[in-house]
Amino acid sequence: MTTPSVLPPPPAPVDDELELLLRLGDDRLVLGHRLSEWCGHAPILEEDIALANVALDLLGQATLLLRRAGEVEGKGRDEDALAYFRDAVEFRNCRLVELPKGDFGFTIVRQFLFDVYAVVTLDALSRSTSAELAAIAAKSLKEAKYHVRHSGEWMLKLGDGTDESHRRTQRALDDLWRFTPELLAADDVDARLAALGIGPDLPALQPAWDTIVRDVIQRATLTVPHDVPHSAHLAGGRTGMHTEHLGQLLAEMQIVARSHPGASW
Amino acid sequence: MTARPIGAIPTRDEILAILDTVMDPEVPVLSVRELGIIRDVEVSAEGRVTVTVTPTYSGCPAIRVIEQDIVRAIEVAGFTDVQVRTALAPAWTTDWIDPEARAKLKAYGIAPPGRVESGELVQLLRHRPATQCPYCDSYDTELRSEFGSTACKSVCWCRSCRQPFEEFKTI
Numbered sequence: 001m002t003t004p005s006v007l008p009p010p011p012a013p014v015d016d017e018l019e020l021l022l023r024l025g026d027d028r029l030v031l032g033h034r035l036s037e038w039c040g041h042a043p044i045l046e047e048d049i050a051l052a053n054v055a056l057d058l059l060g061q062a063t064l065l066l067r068r069a070g071e072v073e074g075k076g077r078d079e080d081a082l083a084y085f086r087d088a089v090e091f092r093n094c095r096l097v098e099l100p101k102g103d104f105g106f107t108i109v110r111q112f113l114f115d116v117y118a119v120v121t122l123d124a125l126s127r128s129t130s131a132e133l134a135a136i137a138a139k140s141l142k143e144a145k146y147h148v149r150h151s152g153e154w155m156l157k158l159g160d161g162t163d164e165s166h167r168r169t170q171r172a173l174d175d176l177w178r179f180t181p182e183l184l185a186a187d188d189v190d191a192r193l194a195a196l197g198i199g200p201d202l203p204a205l206q207p208a209w210d211t212i213v214r215d216v217i218q219r220a221t222l223t224v225p226h227d228v229p230h231s232a233h234l235a236g237g238r239t240g241m242h243t244e245h246l247g248q249l250l251a252e253m254q255i256v257a258r259s260h261p262g263a264s265w
Numbered sequence: 266m267t268a269r270p271i272g273a274i275p276t277r278d279e280i281l282a283i284l285d286t287v288m289d290p291e292v293p294v295l296s297v298r299e300l301g302i303i304r305d306v307e308v309s310a311e312g313r314v315t316v317t318v319t320p321t322y323s324g325c326p327a328i329r330v331i332e333q334d335i336v337r338a339i340e341v342a343g344f345t346d347v348q349v350r351t352a353l354a355p356a357w358t359t360d361w362i363d364p365e366a367r368a369k370l371k372a373y374g375i376a377p378p379g380r381v382e383s384g385e386l387v388q389l390l391r392h393r394p395a396t397q398c399p400y401c402d403s404y405d406t407e408l409r410s411e412f413g414s415t416a417c418k419s420v421c422w423c424r425s426c427r428q429p430f431e432e433f434k435t436i
Contacts, residue, residue, distance in 0.1 A: 046420065050412035057416065060324025064353070119386040135354035139323060142356060142436045145386065146411055152389045212387050 013196060017130065018072045019092065019189045020199050022082070023238055024125075025065030026093035029083055030246070031114060032058035033253050037101050047104075050150060054111070057143040064136045084257035088247045089240040096179040098237070098246040105168035108154045109176055113213065115148035117183040120208045124200035133198065152216050159220025170222050177225035182236045184209060274312035275344045281306060284316070287338045290330050291415045292433075294373040297331060301361025304352050313346045314339055319357045322416040359435050371399045376421065376432040396432050398423035408432075 035055035042048035125137035193199030367377035403425035
């Protein structure tokens with residue numbers, strides 16, 4: 001047996017870019033699926049239509065991002081192959097988006113926390129040195145802007161609404177807060193991409209996210225929960241460590257495609 | 266339609282005229298050109314037609330139908346070497362819908378889009394200029410929901426004629 005004479009090469013930028021595209025695409029695929037669970041079940045008709053519309057936008061963005069991920073990977077996988085034929089451990093979404101939809105208050109708070117993360121990151125990504133990524137981000141940002149207006153205005157209505165809506169919204173905020181440090185936590189992949197100008201400098205976006213989120217929470221007469229240390233959340237969804245809920249979501253989302261591979265209708 | 270010799274090479278203007286007849290399936294009073302989604306048309310020396318299209322919304326289900334309709338319309342005119350290319354940048358904006366097309370939207374009962382404003386990333390409870398009711402022209406209207414029957418439309422209500430109406434979203 002011969003001894004390898006060289007060390008393994010450092011990760012190529014292409015692997016990093018693929019990783020970023022999966023993180024962005026999986027966030028939207030999983031959250032789009034969670035929102036679509038409301039179809040036919042939302043409290044009022046207008047809201048049913050609104051949540052389905054947002055879900056559709058997110059799935060459209062996921063399609064663009066995962067298609068690009070397949071191109072960057074160069075192994076012939078398209079967006080459907082990436083959505084339907086990967087297991088939970090291969091998904092790179094943050095854990096915030098995979099939690100069960102909960103009540104309407106929980107869905108709105110989760111959506112708001114994500115939507116603010118989406119606008120600040122897409123705004124930065126629209127200036128990416130990757131022309132393809134910049135184009136997808138600029139397109140998606142237009143949609144994210146009216147998404148955050150929708151979830152943000154609901155935060156104000158629910159938080160500053162009835163005793164029950166206030167109580168449920170605060171409870172959702174308390175439950176979800178510990179999942180928020182993962183949104184803008186940067187690992188080595190992010191650091192390398194930021195140095196090349198391909199990915200955003202995530203920690204630099206944290207003050208913008210904090211300012212917007214805390215301002216709306218206060219205007220909604222809600223209380224900002226106690227902070228949790230960031231370090232505890234670095235090894236999370238971005239490295240494939242998920243809650244049990246993602247596996248259950250994927251089982252439902254992937255069953256038809258896996259039972260009938262290649263089927264069309 | 267006059268018969269063309271097989272293998273005739275179209276001019277760019279001929280293709281543009283064909284595209285004027287391809288309507289948006291969701292808003293059938295607007296052609297794909299009036300909608301502003303046709304970004305380029307090229308005809309190669311060999312007669313290959315390449316139409317570059319930009320999507321309206323990332324998840325708009327109509328985009329595939331539109332692409333098929335474009336290919337079919339050009340093929341029916343006798344030019345069979347057609348491909349549709351997608352370009353995401355620059356991102357589509359309703360500012361590309363011209364005044365004539367806006368008038369068609371209004372006549373069809375859809376309030377045309379306003380002008381795109383730049384500004385803060387997050388604008389809650391923003392003051393927006395009142396939308397004019399496409400039926401009675403009153404400005405005494407309110408936005409009921411930013412989300413409607415398709416990705417491109419919001420739902421409004423006219424207090425004067427007491428009718429709900431749709432508005433083409435401004436993006």
